[in-house]
Amino acid sequence: MSEEKDQVTIHGLVCPRPLVHNDIVVLGHGSGGKMTQDLITRTFYPPLENPALLRGDDAAVVDLPQSGRLAISTDAHIVAPLFYPGGDIGRLSVAGTVNDLAVMGAKPLWLTASFILEEGLPIFILEKVLESMKATAHEAGVVIIAGDTKVAERGKADGIFITTSGVGVIPEGRDVGGAKAEPGDAVLLSGPVGEHGIAVLAARGELEFEADVTSDVAPLNGLIEAMFKVCPSIHVLRDPTRGGVATTLNEIAQQSEVSIQIDEIAIPVTLPVMAACEMLGFDPFYVANEGKVVAIVPAEYAEAVLESMRAHPLGEQAVRIGDVSDEPAGRVLMKTAIGGTRVVDVLAGEMLPRIC
Amino acid sequence: MKYVSEYRDANLVKGVLDEIRRTVTQPWVVMEICGGQTHSIVRYGIDQLLPSEIELVHGPGCPVCVTPLELIDKAIAIASRPEVIFTSYGDMLRVPGSERDLFSVRASGGDVRVVYSPLDAVKIAQQNPDREVVFFAIGFETTAPPNAMSVSQAQALGLDNFSVLVSHVRVPPAIHAILGSSHNRVQGFLAAGHVCAVMGYWEYPPIAEMYNVPIVVTGFEPLDIVRGVLHVVRLLESGEVAAENAYARAVTFEGNKPAQALIERVFETCDRKWRGIGLIPQSGWKLRPEFVAFDAEGRFDVADIQAEESPLCIAGLILQGLKKPHDCEAFGKQCTPEHPLGATMVSAEGACAAYYRYGRL
Known part of the structure; x- marks a missing residue:
């Protein structure tokens, strides 16, 4: 093909140049x-x-x-x-x-x-x-x-x-894993639960409800490094994503063959998440998080780790939600808001809105 | 949360529990009718906090649980059709029919959608004039007004692509069936607060009189439930028979008149099969003849579908308060929330699911 446009003469059919498609994926x-x-x-x-x-x-x-x-x-x-x-x-x-x-x-x-x-x-x-x-x-x-x-x-x-x-x-010296929880350990949570799941559900729009909830999605490595600084011997860390904190604690209880006992009123839930869950028939404890960490640490380090978490922007509302004991192994027990006790099980399938 | 957290206050609940302990002198069997109450009782561990004299038995008030198997099979047959958008309340999707559930219909390409209100289904019908939109209209008196409203709206809008698969049930005939049974153990009732918010409780005094059993309208939060129990225990201990209202913040004697009028306009009573229990005369609602055009059973020719229950499942006895979930041999073994054999394991409100989930093994 000639570079001199003025002199181009077409002597028959020429294939058109393909479009560049800079605007959509083809x-x-x-x-x-x-x-x-x-x-x-x-x-x-x-x-x-x-x-x-x-x-x-x-x-x-x-x-x-x-x-x-x-x-x-x-x-x-x-x-x-x-x-x-x-x-x-x-x-x-x-x-x-x-x-x-x-x-x-x-x-x-x-x-x-x-x-x-x-x-x-x-x-x-x-x-x-x-x-x-x-x-x-x-x-x-x-x-x-x-x-x-x-x-x-x-x-x-x-x-x-x-x-x-x-x-x-x-780094040398760290030994973290789901099977490392020990009776006597403290269970810590870095902040309010259920924000990611509810934010995405509301944004989807199908259920025609609006909620003033922002997803917590964030990289947690900075927060976790701060925790290791005060306690190199953290036993378990896990981010409670799908299935929520309830499912994560069950996984840990089963892997470590221990019982985890938590206190319902200690678990932070923001008002909009709680309101959305009430309306939809969800339990915030089972709703996904993407910027929270559950930590199981030797009890003597609990306060120091909590302090280090609260000093970090992603852990300002960190709390101790419970303790690890040996029996009943593999189970998560919750002391309910009114003083009863119940077993917290894993989520069976998709979380479904209840009829009434 | 205002108007909710007050009713979960540990000290207030403890005060009422103390009062119950002071009042009770002998064993009593009390049934909570509604699955939502069962859920609350087990979730908060209320039954463990009550004095041992009081036995709570869990009634048939879970709409998902009592929807007959053949209705689920009909829903599955309709939802599998390519022209259909099948809409439903969320927890019906997991209820097993004879062979599969609505989830597997969706996975095989069926258009099955969860809606929060039947009026959303009407909207979907408006937006998709070339598709058939079906709503699975199940539930007690609580869901009847919105379900009736959807049919009424569809008629007003002149929609010819909207229909409902109706399996409505009513509480008072179920109470009659339980109290009239020769096996009955129930001595007092907690009536379902949400049902009474719609229907009032004018239907209950004659039932209380007829069977000599007190009935107390009860709410759903822990404090509501223990207050309902206190009312019923007081009546039982004093030998008084009455229908009382312990949920006055939501329920009046007459109930919601416009809602009742709407139900009356769209539905008429009919005999209805309850899953696990069988046929209870005049215990259901169906569309009135003038709304028959909106009946999905007729439109999709599924009226002939029949089905049989799993022989292992004792959901019927549980729903009548004659057995507890752990009396069932299949409980927690062949039957779990992941693989439910019967409907009481399927719904979060089902007694078996509540026992399983909250660890009553």
């Missing part, structure tokens, strides 16, 4: 060809820029830390709507994996992210999600060093699905 963006390249360099690189990613090789290459053990985790993220008060799928996908590493006592270092984009997704939505991932990664002090993108036909995905994997390093 199947070609997943072809692995030029459109994929363009999407990566124009949309993904600017917000996520770092040397390992920009090298553009098939795998990111990083130096091993000097000491400690590696913690590795992966998590798939699907959320509707993509944006909700307090968060979005981008923030969730970074914080979710960072938190899974942090609750193992690891300092999260690197993430990878794999995107499934639905054909027809506006590019500006993708850009917003990536900006949010950038900000959250910055907040957590992690770097997104590798990524992948595929495009699914319209209707075969819901906007964006993001899977993130993470690697962190556990």
